[in-house]
Amino acid sequence: MDKKQEYKKALYAAFPHSIPVLTGFLVLGAAYGVLMQKGGYGTLWSVMMSALAFCGSMQFVAITLLTTVFDPIQAFLLSIMVNARHLFYGLAMLEKYKGMGKARAFLIYTLCDETFSIVSSITPPENVDKKHFYLSLSLLNYAYWVLGTFIGSVLGRFITFSTKGLDFVLTALFLVLFLEQMKKRENRISGIIGLVSAGLGLLLFGAENMVIPSMIFILIILLVGRKKLCC
């Protein structure tokens, strides 16, 4: 089988897994495009932001930054804080993204909540090359976000049907993939650690600042409980 056909096969295998992301990213990407338009930034800028930074929640935060004083250092630091959870995704993907050749840099560059969730919860089909499968999935998710931004920026004014609640598709995706992971007995303690840590982070630090404290709680519990949780 030639390379082109192999990629095609991987793309077909990856696409069904990406459908919830397609839905969510088109809606949220479009919402982002519309908000940027309202902030005075046209299609070129919003698409450039989505393509280069590719970091959903931080991009929404950045709309405010783009309409106040020019302060790139603050933007850089805030971006690190809002995106800090990627540090843990990277640690979790060290093994899976091994030996990916040239594709590796792109896989890392586009590693987002959704791609991380899918890659860590499902096993690629046996007849499809792992590298091609991961690359297809990352590429699809990345394209959805950029495309959604473009659509929102260009057509935002013409969207008249109510998409209210449609963004819940991403919450549903995370919940279902969480349930998928809970099927494996050895994952359960870790899953509960995540829920409890995030609950604590939310209660103690509030909705806006919960992520980094929650990550620290997870890390502490994993380290303290290492002997009991692991071999």
Added chain:
Amino acid sequence: MLLTPLQTFVMILAIALGSGLTRFTPFFLFPQKKDPPKLITYIGRSLPPAMMGLLVVFCLKGVSVTSAPHGIPELIAILVITAVHLWKGNVLLSIGSGTVVYMVLVQGVFS
């Protein structure tokens, strides 16, 4: 538009650099040529379920229990998703049904 095009471009680069840094740092710290310390492997393997739990809570962080509709649409949707998933075990079906139920609730019932 308050910033000049050049300023805007610099801002985009600053944000991209920040997010890129969080993504690439683990892979720089533990290059694939040699095996990472056992502790890192253990953490890396334990993190996916924990981070999925965190993401679920993170998505629901804005839900207010004290003001209407008291998180009821979210609760019902979560129960539907869990039930459908335990029943059929089909990822897309669970996500789709939960999302439709949620949309109907926030647009029709609790609007």
